[in-house]
Amino acid sequence: MIRLMPVKIRRMVEKEIPDLRELQEIRLRAGKPLILIYKGGEIIPETGKGKGYIVTKEEIDELMEYVSNYSLYAFEEEMKQGFITVGGGHRVGMAGQAIIENGKVRNLRYVTSLNIRMSHEITGCGDKVFPYITKCQRPMHTLLVSPPGCGKTTLLRDMIRQISDGNPYTKPMTVGVVDERSEIAGCYHGIPQNNLGIRTDVLDACPKAEGMLMMIRSMRPQVLAVDEIGEAEDVQAISYAMHCGCKMLATAHGESMEELERKPIFSRMIDEKRFERYVILKNRGEIKSVFDEDRRRI
16 A cells, blocks of 8 residues: 555655554645654654645555546446545545536545545454453354444454364354454455455455345355444345354444444344343443443443
């Protein structure tokens, strides 16, 4: 990803970031200072004159050409969702002027902001959660909850890998991943860039609700994993998957169990005891608390 950067920005990143593995985001806004998110903190590189490095519109256009391999048209389907996934599973989020057709976003033009979210694999980060979410060598229906950027996708990724390959807490199982935003597997041209284990099948860039049904019908997974549920159709598909015998792993935005209970979609699932475990995360994937299906803290 760093090699795709315009020269001046690449030099700034290499100068400011001693360990690229800890780089989380690169934020570029036309006419605004370059901002790097590193180890959970913010760095604004200076130019030597006591001022932050100002990103130009030309640099944003140049980077867009690089990440699209000089063919933005080929990435139209991804762009209308607001991002492009590049080799390595890194995601380039975009903001600018939306092109609307029949009341829906068809594409983006005049892109003026980019948020490059670096894909990370932290092998073994799931070790800490398995004692809470397994029973009789099988995972339980589990929902990971955290605010954005706190590591729930990274944790989910490692949990999938370990369940697929097997570990001391669970036997090896077939896992189906519905990766709507290409963040879990980090697929590039359909090929996962992240290690999700030898028994994992990925349905990339497919809406979660439809994808879960497709995966159940076609691949017969023992475990089904999705990221960032929040729509009514997601809940319906999850309920169907659970009734089909699939163990469910999912993530959702939230800061606490109380906040989750205030959201109508999740409150019903909690009342119906759909999930057996709720893992609340804090910064950088650390476990804040774990609750069972009866809302009791474990």
